[in-house]
Amino acid sequence: MTENSSASAVTTNACKQCAPLGATVAFKGIEGAMPFIHGGQGCATYIRRYLISHFKEPVDVASSSFSDDTAIFGGESNLRVGLDNVARKYAPSLIGVSTTCLAETIGENLPAIMRRHLESKQGAAFPLLAPVSTPSYRGTHVDGFNAVVRAVIEQRASASDRCGGVNVLPGFVSCADLRHLKEIIGSFDIPYTLLPDYSDTLDAPTQSDYVPLADGGTTLAEIAAMAGRDATIQMSRTLAPEASGGSWLAENRGVPLHTLGLPIGIRETDRLVDLLSGLTGRDATKWLIGERGRLIDAYIDGHKYVFEKKVAIYGEEDLVAGLTSLVAEIGMTPVLCASGGASGKLAAAIRSVAPNCTPVVREGADFKAITDELRALKPDLMIGNSKGYKTARELGVPLVRAGFPIHDRIGGSRLLHLGYRGAQRLFDEIVNTLIARTQDESPVGYSYM
Amino acid sequence: MEQLLAQRENQVTTVGDASFKIDCEKASLSGSVSQRACVFCGSRVVLYPIADAVHLVHGPIGCASYTWDIRGALSSGPELHRLSFSTDLKERDVIFGGEKPLERSLEELIEKYAPSAAFVYSTCIVGLIGDDVEAVCRKVAAKYEIPVIPVHSEGFKGTKRDGYKAACDALFKLIGTLPADDVPKRSLNILGDFNLAGEIWIIKDYYEKMGIHVQASITGDGRIADIRRAHGAALNVVQCSGSTMYLAKEMKEKYGIPFRRVSYFGIEDMSDALYDVAKFFKDPEIMRKATDLVSREVREIYPKLMHYRQALEGKTAAVYVGGAFKAFSLVKALRTIGMEVVMVGSQTGNAEDYQQLRDICKPGTIIADDSNPLELSSFLKQKDIDLLIGGVKERPIAYKLGVGFCDHNHERKRALEGFVGMLNFAEEVYSSVMSPVWQFAPRRERRTVAEARQ
Numbered sequence: 014m015t016e017n018s019s020a021s022a023v024t025t026n027a028c029k030q031c032a033p034l035g036a037t038v039a040f041k042g043i044e045g046a047m048p049f050i051h052g053g054q055g056c057a058t059y060i061r062r063y064l065i066s067h068f069k070e071p072v073d074v075a076s077s078s079f080s081d082d083t084a085i086f087g088g089e090s091n092l093r094v095g096l097d098n099v100a101r102k103y104a105p106s107l108i109g110v111s112t113t114c115l116a117e118t119i120g121e122n123l124p125a126i127m128r129r130h131l132e133s134k135q136g137a138a139f140p141l142l143a144p145v146s147t148p149s150y151r152g153t154h155v156d157g158f159n160a161v162v163r164a165v166i167e168q169r170a171s172a173s174d175r176c177g178g179v180n181v182l183p184g185f186v187s188c189a190d191l192r193h194l195k196e197i198i199g200s201f202d203i204p205y206t207l208l209p210d211y212s213d214t215l216d217a218p219t220q221s222d223y224v225p226l227a228d229g230g231t232t233l234a235e236i237a238a239m240a241g242r243d244a245t246i247q248m249s250r251t252l253a254p255e256a257s258g259g260s261w262l263a264e265n266r267g268v269p270l271h272t273l274g275l276p277i278g279i280r281e282t283d284r285l286v287d288l289l290s291g292l293t294g295r296d297a298t299k300w301l302i303g304e305r306g307r308l309i310d311a312y313i314d315g316h317k318y319v320f321e322k323k324v325a326i327y328g329e330e331d332l333v334a335g336l337t338s339l340v341a342e343i344g345m346t347p348v349l350c351a352s353g354g355a356s357g358k359l360a361a362a363i364r365s366v367a368p369n370c371t372p373v374v375r376e377g378a379d380f381k382a383i384t385d386e387l388r389a390l391k392p393d394l395m396i397g398n399s400k401g402y403k404t405a406r407e408l409g410v411p412l413v414r415a416g417f418p419i420h421d422r423i424g425g426s427r428l429l430h431l432g433y434r435g436a437q438r439l440f441d442e443i444v445n446t447l448i449a450r451t452q453d454e455s456p457v458g459y460s461y462m
Numbered sequence: 463m464e465q466l467l468a469q470r471e472n473q474v475t476t477v478g479d480a481s482f483k484i485d486c487e488k489a490s491l492s493g494s495v496s497q498r499a500c501v502f503c504g505s506r507v508v509l510y511p512i513a514d515a516v517h518l519v520h521g522p523i524g525c526a527s528y529t530w531d532i533r534g535a536l537s538s539g540p541e542l543h544r545l546s547f548s549t550d551l552k553e554r555d556v557i558f559g560g561e562k563p564l565e566r567s568l569e570e571l572i573e574k575y576a577p578s579a580a581f582v583y584s585t586c587i588v589g590l591i592g593d594d595v596e597a598v599c600r601k602v603a604a605k606y607e608i609p610v611i612p613v614h615s616e617g618f619k620g621t622k623r624d625g626y627k628a629a630c631d632a633l634f635k636l637i638g639t640l641p642a643d644d645v646p647k648r649s650l651n652i653l654g655d656f657n658l659a660g661e662i663w664i665i666k667d668y669y670e671k672m673g674i675h676v677q678a679s680i681t682g683d684g685r686i687a688d689i690r691r692a693h694g695a696a697l698n699v700v701q702c703s704g705s706t707m708y709l710a711k712e713m714k715e716k717y718g719i720p721f722r723r724v725s726y727f728g729i730e731d732m733s734d735a736l737y738d739v740a741k742f743f744k745d746p747e748i749m750r751k752a753t754d755l756v757s758r759e760v761r762e763i764y765p766k767l768m769h770y771r772q773a774l775e776g777k778t779a780a781v782y783v784g785g786a787f788k789a790f791s792l793v794k795a796l797r798t799i800g801m802e803v804v805m806v807g808s809q810t811g812n813a814e815d816y817q818q819l820r821d822i823c824k825p826g827t828i829i830a831d832d833s834n835p836l837e838l839s840s841f842l843k844q845k846d847i848d849l850l851i852g853g854v855k856e857r858p859i860a861y862k863l864g865v866g867f868c869d870h871n872h873e874r875k876r877a878l879e880g881f882v883g884m885l886n887f888a889e890e891v892y893s894s895v896m897s898p899v900w901q902f903a904p905r906r907e908r909r910t911v912a913e914a915r916q
Contacts, residue, residue: 022563025547030527031524055500055501056500079586149522151553220862223859
């Protein structure tokens, strides 16, 4: 296994987005919350556009619309006008305010501004305010996402009673993933808080009216209860303790933290199922065992098509680790594991999930670096978000879409990765993609596999 | 209107109101969820299609990431513009300054790609940390002997319109820097067309068929050398006037090049664009060619258009676009296929634009400046429209309300300009408005039931 960091001064075709984007997605996963970006109007609009192109849903994000004066004299008055306007128009239960490079560089003190704003209301009802520091020059969208999870827990996990159950912190996964996680956890019949949960808000049914804040999301009561749970399950092998909401709950509220990888593939999902089983004292249900059994059956049916096929995986670090676990357990050869993130932990995560594999691991990679690597590695398949399409096309390698963003297909929010069923979906698509390639290239045009 | 914030009351009005007045060209109201982007966006969209230049975004990663290949601006040759370059500033750069990473990035890019020029876009933070971008650009330009042009596009320093201006300033610096003595007399520059879905090729073909040389396309399928020689052209034709009118005016002042405001959307405006140019050159041969071209093209598409018109007659539309000028053409183009616009708005229109919209729209039409999702959704419901024309951010508003949609912005994949574009446009509208899926949308379901009862 080799590790590389980019020697280039310039980032070409980034394999990451900025922190406020992740923050916006996380806030969308809290019931009645309105995301608000404290900075220039463009930040909110670009992020909306980027998210809409993936989720195909309205993603209303407010902005404090900085102007020249704001940058000189501070953004407090703009921010406060904005909070009032959002409160009036959207009537949210919470306004989640994330910062930008601009706000951070001029040194905005968000908590103090929010305190003053609430004081000025003199007790009149006003949405809760959740400030989070997410400068775009620090980390990636994943860091912004995790910063919101941690901040919301710090600010709102206030329960003093032990209420039992588990907290589940899945990280930035798809709407379908969140929905399926709820099925899995629900099958153990245990109370839980899944934070955040944008499975309904960012994949909402069409209704008879335009709904300013779509139904769904983790409720504030569920968030409060997090301090009283028996355990936290955090699905990340790369998240640093100081950035983790789960670590905060462990240190400050005495909620034991269990850290797993994203449950992608049989082994990583087994770890989750075993943990849930241990925490609840219940065996996996017949339904879940059935899902697992069918998956193994499928692995066997398709094993020859994937064996020792070279695969390149890219995207968020935890997704890359999870997908690597899956491809390794089905006998594929991961040749490149790359991420725009740079936690310093990706290589170790890959070693844990695929100890017998020796892929090139690249943190802080952009698509130029990925393309350059793949030109030499000559993979049979790429797995990752739609931003890799350009590379796949250039190199003539088939692409199985996974993760975020999916800008060139519909259904990005419905892509399932997690659990046995997610592995089933991925496995079928991987096998069929490879079969299709062979079939298309064959002079015969076989009509059986 | 319940959805309107008090501070925005004067930015929405209705055609036919006794005192038609509209506030515009204002900074977006904080917390209003404006559909606008920023100064950087304005500059980026205008300069982006120049295909043989390096476009380096100086700042943290977001601004470059969100604008990577964002606009389907096609190139007939190099495709440098489709790469997203960023200095990807980190916390240490914010503290110690971004000049060194900028210089290293430029050197690396110029050595690797040998571009004809480089544009350096300043993002919000660059203005604050005090990088001397001009000095770095001068230094690198001297070293490699290509234009390296700073674009003053700090996001917060105004609105998208100011970004257009910053882009025009950058272009103006290029123009006149190569000799243009051999540019033919019968020549023009196309301004404000970005070659989305290959549109500028259609327009160029029309002008060339009329015997007119297109010197520089600014900026669709643009090339640096052509732009540097653009001062040799006899005429500037300006579409998307919001974005490039500044440049046309500057070129008129400095080089005495007159300009014509044109639009290539819809039969009427497309024809006028060709006729206006023919008139300018005062050559009956050019006018004859223009007339022939128009009649041939219209003959070709008209019967097909009437097929769509039959289905679409009497349906209503709302239009919400970036620049208001496009909206005029859309009002007319929709009439050609039997549809009436009952709500129209733009992100960056000015008073003159909105006056003109008032003049061509029917009484009762809502006109809105710098609108937002809640307002737009309330307009769509109030007018019970069948189609919304807009961009990516407007699309889900329409769809959630069971309303058809036509993307007239970055994501369009089919040319909507020219005569063939009018036909494509009609097809796009038809394929959304007439789809049977709306019968299942809850809002439409009710309407379908009501229609059945009548």
